[in-house]
Amino acid sequence: MTLLRTPLALALFSALAVAHAADAPDAPSVAQAKNLATVDVNATVDKGYRASDAQLDTFGSFGSAPLHDTPASILVITRDQIDDRQPRSLSELVRSDAAVGDNYAPVGYYQDIAIRGFPLDLATAFRLNDLTISAEQLVPLEDKQRVEILKGIGGLEAGVVAPGGLVNYVSKRPADVHTATIGTDSHGSTYTAIDLGGWLTPAFGLRVNAAHETMHSYVDHLDGRRSFISLAADWKINDDSKLELDTDYQTSGQRSVSGYQLLGGTTLPPHPSRTQLLGYQPWQRPVGINASNTTLRYSYRFSDDWTMRLSAGHSRTRIDDNVAFAYGCFYAASCASGATPGYFFAPNGDYDIYDFRSPDDTRQNDEVRAVVAGSFDTGSITHEVNIGASAFRRTMDQRPYVYDYVGTANIDEKNPPYFDPSPNQPGPSARTLTSWQRALFAVDRVHFSDTWQAIAGARFVRLNEREYDDTGVLSRETRLIKVLPQAALMWQPTAPLTTYVSFSKGLSLGAAAPYWTTNGGTVLPPLLSRQLEAGVKYAFSDTLDLQAAVYRISQPYQFARPDDSATGFTFVQQGNEVHTGVELNAAGRVTENFRLTASINVIRARAQDTGIPSYEDHQVVNVPRLRSAVYADYRLPFVPRLSLLGGWRYASPNVATPDGATRVPAYHVFDAGLRYEAQLNGHALTWRLNVDNVFNHFYWRDTGTSGGDSYLFPGMPRLARLSVTYDF
Numbered sequence: 113m114t115l116l117r118t119p120l121a122l123a124l125f126s127a128l129a130v131a132h133a134a135d136a137p138d139a140p141s142v143a144q145a146k147n148l149a150t151v152d153v154n155a156t157v158d159k160g161y162r163a164s165d166a167q168l169d170t171f172g173s174f175g176s177a178p179l180h181d182t183p184a185s186i187l188v189i190t191r192d193q194i195d196d197r198q199p200r201s202l203s204e205l206v207r208s209d210a211a212v213g214d215n216y217a218p219v220g221y222y223q224d225i226a227i228r229g230f231p232l233d234l235a236t237a238f239r240l241n242d243l244t245i246s247a248e249q250l251v252p253l254e255d256k257q258r259v260e261i262l263k264g265i266g267g268l269e270a271g272v273v274a275p276g277g278l279v280n281y282v283s284k285r286p287a288d289v290h291t292a293t294i295g296t297d298s299h300g301s302t303y304t305a306i307d308l309g310g311w312l313t314p315a316f317g318l319r320v321n322a323a324h325e326t327m328h329s330y331v332d333h334l335d336g337r338r339s340f341i342s343l344a345a346d347w348k349i350n351d352d353s354k355l356e357l358d359t360d361y362q363t364s365g366q367r368s369v370s371g372y373q374l375l376g377g378t379t380l381p382p383h384p385s386r387t388q389l390l391g392y393q394p395w396q397r398p399v400g401i402n403a404s405n406t407t408l409r410y411s412y413r414f415s416d417d418w419t420m421r422l423s424a425g426h427s428r429t430r431i432d433d434n435v436a437f438a439y440g441c442f443y444a445a446s447c448a449s450g451a452t453p454g455y456f457f458a459p460n461g462d463y464d465i466y467d468f469r470s471p472d473d474t475r476q477n478d479e480v481r482a483v484v485a486g487s488f489d490t491g492s493i494t495h496e497v498n499i500g501a502s503a504f505r506r507t508m509d510q511r512p513y514v515y516d517y518v519g520t521a522n523i524d525e526k527n528p529p530y531f532d533p534s535p536n537q538p539g540p541s542a543r544t545l546t547s548w549q550r551a552l553f554a555v556d557r558v559h560f561s562d563t564w565q566a567i568a569g570a571r572f573v574r575l576n577e578r579e580y581d582d583t584g585v586l587s588r589e590t591r592l593i594k595v596l597p598q599a600a601l602m603w604q605p606t607a608p609l610t611t612y613v614s615f616s617k618g619l620s621l622g623a624a625a626p627y628w629t630t631n632g633g634t635v636l637p638p639l640l641s642r643q644l645e646a647g648v649k650y651a652f653s654d655t656l657d658l659q660a661a662v663y664r665i666s667q668p669y670q671f672a673r674p675d676d677s678a679t680g681f682t683f684v685q686q687g688n689e690v691h692t693g694v695e696l697n698a699a700g701r702v703t704e705n706f707r708l709t710a711s712i713n714v715i716r717a718r719a720q721d722t723g724i725p726s727y728e729d730h731q732v733v734n735v736p737r738l739r740s741a742v743y744a745d746y747r748l749p750f751v752p753r754l755s756l757l758g759g760w761r762y763a764s765p766n767v768a769t770p771d772g773a774t775r776v777p778a779y780h781v782f783d784a785g786l787r788y789e790a791q792l793n794g795h796a797l798t799w800r801l802n803v804d805n806v807f808n809h810f811y812w813r814d815t816g817t818s819g820g821d822s823y824l825f826p827g828m829p830r831l832a833r834l835s836v837t838y839d840f
Contacts, residue, residue, distance in 0.1 A: 162657055168186060168269065185264060185695060188261075194253055197785075201217075202224075213763075216816045216823060217813075219331055226734065230277075231274060237278050237279060240405050241407040244427070245281075255283055259281055263695070265641055266618065267619060271551050271575075272573060283407075287309045291838065292306050297833045301325065301328045308321075319344040322341040322342070339362065341361055343357070357406075357407075363402045367399065373822065377456040378773065380768070380824070383523075386827070391436045392528060395533045399431065399432065404428050409421060419484075421482070425478070426476075428475070435466075439463065440463065446459065446462045460522070461523040461524055475507075493560060494559040498554065499555075500553055511538040512582040546578050548575070549575050551573040552572045553570065554569055556568050571596045576590070592638060607651075614646075615642075616642075618667075619640055620641065622638055622639055622670065623670050626672060662693070664690065666689065669719045687719055691715055693713060704747075707745045717731055717732045718732065719770075730772030739761075740761070741759070757784065760780065761783075762781075776812035783802065784803050785803060799836050804831045805829060810826065
């Protein structure tokens with residue numbers, strides 16, 4: 113009965129209508145469907161692995177302009193790339209860009225990333241159709257046309273958000289599509305998906321995507337499942353107005369992997385395993401995640417020069433968190449002397465196991481936005497303006513969780529001893545967070561001449577956030593009003609070449625102090641960040657773009673400062689964290705048969721003026737000095753239906769401790785694949801084979817933190833995925 117109250121039921125019934133309408137004699141042709149999009153201001157043309165536009169540009173903080181004329185670094189992962197690489201997680205999706213890396217991204221759990229060395233905020237940095245979603249979910253990719261990643265401060269676009277950037281998932285639109293995909297992998301997983309679309313009338317179209325996956329993980333005891341369905345609907349009300357609806361529902365269940373920790377806080381585990389589930393207990397249940405996301409967008413064209421968009425979004429995630437969690441060594445005999453910090457594994461590899469249960473953990477994001485965009489002239493100067501307002505609310509409802517020690521194991525044990533779970537049970541659900549952001553924003557793109565442009569804008573944001581303890585008592589209230597400016601100057605001496613310099617400010621919430629510090633649990637004040645960026649964009653051809661950017665991002669440094677307090681640490685904001693880097697990117701079709709994406713990111717990330725000499729003058733944690741990534745697709749001239757796919761990823765040594773004394777080694781990872789395009793009964797049939805980590809190289813992919821604690825996650829071993837897609 114619950115199913116009937118979700119978007120799943122609506123999408124299932126709509127799928128039947130779409131399939132029937134597509135075969136009807138009066139169904140509009142593809143050309144007719146395209147002609148309807150007179151107000152579809154966010155259309156993107158993919159040429160190979162290149163995209164010409166991004167939804168973030170259309171009504172966003174850079175004015176209405178193509179990517180080539182945008183003074184920012186925006187990565188667009190096209191549908192072709194998603195299809196060819198077959199990613200199943202956020203971590204796998206973003207590894208094609210060298211400026212993006214993992215930050216606490218466990219297998220079997222929702223994941224986070226860092227951009228330009230700054231972790232993203234799961235509450236505000238992830239978007240669906242440019243509306244904020246709760247990112248504590250496994251965001252599906254089956255219904256996404258592309259994924260856009262803004263690298264750097266997005267304060268004007270999103271308000272209170274971490275300085276790393278934004279991730280925007282863009283939904284597929286209705287089209288004449290009828291495809292089915294089945295797949296498997298080298299561990300025996302199964303995957304099925306359908307993509308059905310059509311125009312029921314010349315003015316109304318639907319598109320349905322659905323998928324089911326049974327996951328047999330490379331990690332022991334980590335089998336899982338996932339089911340997903342979505343509906344997209346476009347209604348062309350008249351020549352000047354259009355309504356777009358997107359809704360999805362997904363349910364998943366899989367055990368979560370605990371990360372390794374440094375032995376004694378200083379030493380890498382000598383014999384780590386990529387397949388071992390640390391702390392495994394037979395009573396550990398899967399982490400269940402149910403998520404739904406809905407966006408509704410109305411566009412109206414007043415004239416050839418002025419348009420309006422009204423948008424509303426709703427995102428809800430419910431998590432049943434169940435983990436036999438491997439953490440620290442407080443209860444291990446080998447740590448009894450107190451010489452080893454209890455929040456790391458013991459020097460001999462001992463670790464404690466906790467029964468962690470937090471059911472009904474519910475996160476909800478709601479946002480409304482209104483934007484008017486248009487252009488006008490003042491003498492010889494042309495202005496393109498975006499003016500708007502938005503309101504965003506985030507709530508969290510949680511139950512007092514169980515987090516009880518049950519026993520101690522060792523990392524060298526293939527199967528740890530089994531212990532009884534805690535007899536305690538979670539308490540009743542209560543509201544633990546209510547956060548409101550209300551904002552007014554305006555952007556003016558000024559065309560001085562054919563070669564010079566400038567952008568100036570600001571976002572006036574008002575934040576009111578209340579946090580409650582598990583009994584419902586107010587524990588924190590944050591109120592602030594801030595103006596976040598952004599400015600850029602662009603010079604385009606020739607049509608293919610754009611150069612720019614930009615400045616922006618951002619605001620993000622302070623972090624909560626780790627429990628093992630003197631002020632554990634205290635949330636520090638909001639942080640003001642600044643960014644300077646200079647870049648060059650060159651359209652080498654109609655199908656290949658080259659980009660380069662130099663950037664500097666700074667914000668106050670948050671860290672556990674060693675002192676003489678009872679715990680030995682106090683969590684503070686002291687000094688600055690400054691990330692200075694250079695990015696080089698190429699994307700598109702090099703020749704008729706060869707297309708690629710390639711990127712290099714060199715970054716110097718330093719903590720300055722911290723007052724702790726050992727924390728100064730070295731790379732900060734989980735930010736490799738150098739990353740590179742290449743993904744290529746070569747169609748064999750003598751077998752034109754067969755394409756060779758390949759990738760290479762590199763990361764330099766990565767710091768794992770604040771004093772820089774411990775680093776994980778550098779790594780090279782090579783991927784390979786094949787794509788074969790055939791015909792069956794006159795319909796396209798596409799085979800794809802991908803082999804990730806061809807040489808089965810061991811590497812540490814992540815040394816990030818969560819809640820102030822540090823973890824180490826190994827990279828994925830060799831994994832082959834095979835799929836076949838039939839266009840029926």
